[in-house]
Amino acid sequence: MMTLAWLCAGTPLAHADDQPSTNERWVVLGGDIAETLTALGAEANVIARDDTVLYPPAMADLPSVGYLRQLSAESVLSVQPDRVLAAEHAGPKEVLEQLTAVGVAIDIIAAPNTLEAIPAKVRAVAQQINRQREGERLAVSLTAKLERLAALPALPPTRAMFVMQHSGLTPRVAGSGTAAHTALEAVGLENAFSAMQGYHNVGAEALAKEAPELIIMSQRGLDALSGETALWQLPGMALTPAGQAQRLIPIDDQALLGFGPRAPDQLLALRQQVEALLTAPTTARVNQ
Template sequence: MPTRLASRVFAAITLGWLLAGAPLAHADERWIVLGGDIAATLAALDADANVVARDDTVLYPPQMAALPSVGYLRQLSAESVLSLQPDRVLAAGHAGPQEVLEQLAAVGVTVETINAPPTLDAIADKVRTVGRLTGRSEEGDALASELDQKLERLARLPPLPPTRAMFILQHSGLTPRVAGSDTAAHTALEAISLENAFAAMAGYQSVGAEALAKQAPELVIMSQRGLNALGGEAALWQLPGMALTPAGREQQLIVIDDQALLGFGPRAPDQLLTLRQAAEDLLGAPTTAQVSP
């Protein structure tokens, strides 16, 4: 059967199976998860018992991160996936190449692709979808409702004092790579009422001392992994141009879990509330954010 035809047949079978309601997995089924957000969702729904492998982006939970990897999410090979003898693959929408997923389906592997836009509003739908695909619709609906409530609570919080923030994703030598618009980090900053100092640029870009001084961020947000790679907080403040910024002069830093925050999985709402609380504490704003209701 040609690959394209197999893909169409598979899509039709999958749709019918979803409409009928997903059965519980057989105990001996072998699953591979592709995408950190999908892995975190499986764990949150207690639906990860059948997972035997993952891709390189799956760093949470620890027991799943310890499983064999089939490679990078966007550069998979059918050989690496099939070497783990999976019965089912649960993949984030940006997993690929698509040809590889079609090859897996053509040889009988059930490939479930969970397509969701990279937005906070899509988190609950993603959770519900994974719940249906794993026979945990009730648990998925309950978790989705809880996550929506947290995001709604975040949206109702009063604005923070006007503050220009810089989100450093990583660094390259002495040049930080920061988040502009059209990024998950920009969405996160907006969600907690911080202004992205580099919103005028698109995507993640490296910025030098002149740009830092010009945009004058008052607050730096960075992951612990990124900070460790840089050499610690002292090294951050020594980056060229950082001393010319209000953030550098006052050493205003918030350290976050970027995997939990930027993957738009089930951990994102709590991480946003934690980030909002940290910003309130640092800026001396009234305490309004709580991680637990």
């Protein structure tokens, strides 16, 4: 009987010597794992995914088996998979154990939610599907991009606010301990809301107090808000330097914050956008 394997990025993997059959049916759980399979040219075996897989579009069009953290064995088994390749947050654990009990191979790629872990995650997935050569090339390329980002000169001190979405009349903002906080630091920005942990809604008083000079916002959140004009009209936004100068950079949050193979390029692009915005004679939205 096949077993549930927890696979740490950078460590030997359970099925590394087993060449996957071209007829194997895979379910992918986690946007970062889906992006990695695609970057390795191994997406052909994927027949279903979870709701967090939004890229590439062809994979997003596949049947969904539910939300990453709230799966059911029945939903996964309905697509008749041979193997499940999953991010470490997939679950519940009891569902994964049920799938294992009926003979589905469950391979969970465990990696810290850090930029430095991206190349190791790529190597882990590549070894698991016997694409080590492709995985090594990709990992080396991603490492070089992250090193290039880290070597860039410091920006002028700039307080930024990362908005994932809005709830009513208050934006939902990233504090410390979030992927968004990591991204802000990686491009050389100071998180104006680093004193709080996680994502929280912030009101007009907090916006005025923390005085962000630049807003980085999920494009999906901006669309849900009905656009940039609505953002600047939120209570308290006009009291911030960012609101007064209308400094906004919309981003693809899954590409940037998923810590998959697209993240280094997204970070380098964001850094360029920040530099352009800070040096522009008049400040405004920087398009992607």
